[in-house]
Amino acid sequence: MNKIKFCTNCLYSNLHPLGLTFNEAGVCSGCQVHKEKDYLNWEERKNKLLKKIKSYKTKKSNNYDCIIPVNGAYDSYYTVHLAKNILGLHPLLVSNNNYYNSPLGIKNLANLRIKFDCDILFKNPNPISVKKITKFTLQDLGNVYWHSIAGQTAFPVQTAINYKIPLIIWGAHQGVEQVGMFSHTHEVEMTRRHRKDHDLMGIEAEDLINVANTSLLNENDIFQYIYPSDDHINSIGVIGIYLSNYFRWDPKKQHELMIKKFDYQTCKFNRTFDCYDFVDSYVYMEIHDLLKFYKHGYSKVTDHVCREIRHKRISRSKGIDLVKKYEHKEIKYVDSFCKWLGINEKSLKYVLNRNRNPKFWKEYEPNNWKYKGLSSLIKKNNYLRNKVKNISYICNSKIDLGKKSEFITVGKGYNN
Numbered sequence: 001m002n003k004i005k006f007c008t009n010c011l012y013s014n015l016h017p018l019g020l021t022f023n024e025a026g027v028c029s030g031c032q033v034h035k036e037k038d039y040l041n042w043e044e045r046k047n048k049l050l051k052k053i054k055s056y057k058t059k060k061s062n063n064y065d066c067i068i069p070v071n072g073a074y075d076s077y078y079t080v081h082l083a084k085n086i087l088g089l090h091p092l093l094v095s096n097n098n099y100y101n102s103p104l105g106i107k108n109l110a111n112l113r114i115k116f117d118c119d120i121l122f123k124n125p126n127p128i129s130v131k132k133i134t135k136f137t138l139q140d141l142g143n144v145y146w147h148s149i150a151g152q153t154a155f156p157v158q159t160a161i162n163y164k165i166p167l168i169i170w171g172a173h174q175g176v177e178q179v180g181m182f183s184h185t186h187e188v189e190m191t192r193r194h195r196k197d198h199d200l201m202g203i204e205a206e207d208l209i210n211v212a213n214t215s216l217l218n219e220n221d222i223f224q225y226i227y228p229s230d231d232h233i234n235s236i237g238v239i240g241i242y243l244s245n246y247f248r249w250d251p252k253k254q255h256e257l258m259i260k261k262f263d264y265q266t267c268k269f270n271r272t273f274d275c276y277d278f279v280d281s282y283v284y285m286e287i288h289d290l291l292k293f294y295k296h297g298y299s300k301v302t303d304h305v306c307r308e309i310r311h312k313r314i315s316r317s318k319g320i321d322l323v324k325k326y327e328h329k330e331i332k333y334v335d336s337f338c339k340w341l342g343i344n345e346k347s348l349k350y351v352l353n354r355n356r357n358p359k360f361w362k363e364y365e366p367n368n369w370k371y372k373g374l375s376s377l378i379k380k381n382n383y384l385r386n387k388v389k390n391i392s393y394i395c396n397s398k399i400d401l402g403k404k405s406e407f408i409t410v411g412k413g414y415n416n
């Protein structure tokens with residue numbers, strides 16, 4: 001195995017799936033680009049964006065200015081808040097149903113629509129196809145989120161073309177936020193290539209039917225996940241911009257503002273200390289996170305820790321303790337997932353174990369595994385003591401993700 005190298009500032013290593021580089025001081029590209037947040041003139045950048053979007057503001061009252069992809073969690077509230085209240089845009093919200101909905105996520109989404117007084121367009125892909133695709137991606141790619149990512153990245157572009165609304169507004173660019181793939185000043189925009197290579201791990205919808213047995217999947221199952229053609233995109237002039245290139249992005253602070261101003265609901269998770277990010281899903285911080293741990297040797301809690309180290313809210317050594325505390329925690333809602341997908345827990349366990357990367361896992365006796373992944377190799381460098389306070393998160397929902405753990409296939413919303 002190639003030598004594993006860790007960043008001296010955060011906990012990421014050279015094995016990060018999005019790719020990282022290091023400077024002479026051993027600081028990763030993600031940390032270096034993060035530092036831009038402290039010296040860029042964000043007021044100037046906001047004004048630059050206002051100028052850029054000026055021509056997209058429709059003077060006629062018969063159309064929307066932009067499209068914003070949303071769900072019941074993550075940076076949806078803040079993105080809509082910036083677009084509507086700060087940039088003065090009239091957005092059409094779009095949401096692709098991934099069928100992993102928690103009651104909390106449905107509630108957040110309904111509240112988002114009401115609090116921001118926006119129209120929303122839902123896409124509910126045929127659930128039988130969703131399950132067929134998920135069975136295939138779980139078995140062959142070790143992934144249960146492909147349909148969700150493919151849908152949430154294709155539907156906004158399809159809507160942009162159908163409704164002739166060329167501007168799509170996203171929140172953060174994960175490549176910039178996590179690994180510093182681009183500088184904020186590159187103002188990178190949405191591309192077909194990034195979606196395929198990074199969001200979908202190299203597998204486009206069209207590729208699925210080529211690799212899957214045609215008796216399992218056919219064109220009718222995958223057509224709604226196909227990204228529109230360049231001709232269609234160019235005919236409308238569709239562009240997708242990321243607000244994190246124009247506003248200083250700090251998810252913890254942003255969520256706390258959204259809790260205070262718009263009653264965004266949060267809850268505790270078993271496998272991370274962050275209570276804000278994925279409250280809409282019964283699967284993301286559970287089966288999906290376990291698969292990440294098995295395949296890549298680290299889990300979401302490492303992403304959360306790296307983010308908090310960079311924002312100087314926790315020290316690197318406290319971060320290592322947090323990772324070790326959370327990454328081996330049990331996953332929940334396995335029975336609901338199996339029931340939804342129509343598989344039994346034993347075969348799920350078998351498939352999950354098959355995805356353990358031998359780089360990070362050793363089966364020393366049948367069904368007993370020893371972890372030799374990233375957090376078991378990382379060393380504390382105590383010379384790095386940034387001044388940090390105790391980190392705390394607001395948890396304002398009493399019901400965790402929801403009272404019952406059955407997936408909500410179509411959420412009707414709540415009356416406020």
Ligand SMILES: [Zn+2]
Nearest residue numbers: 007010028031
């Ligand atoms: Zn770093």
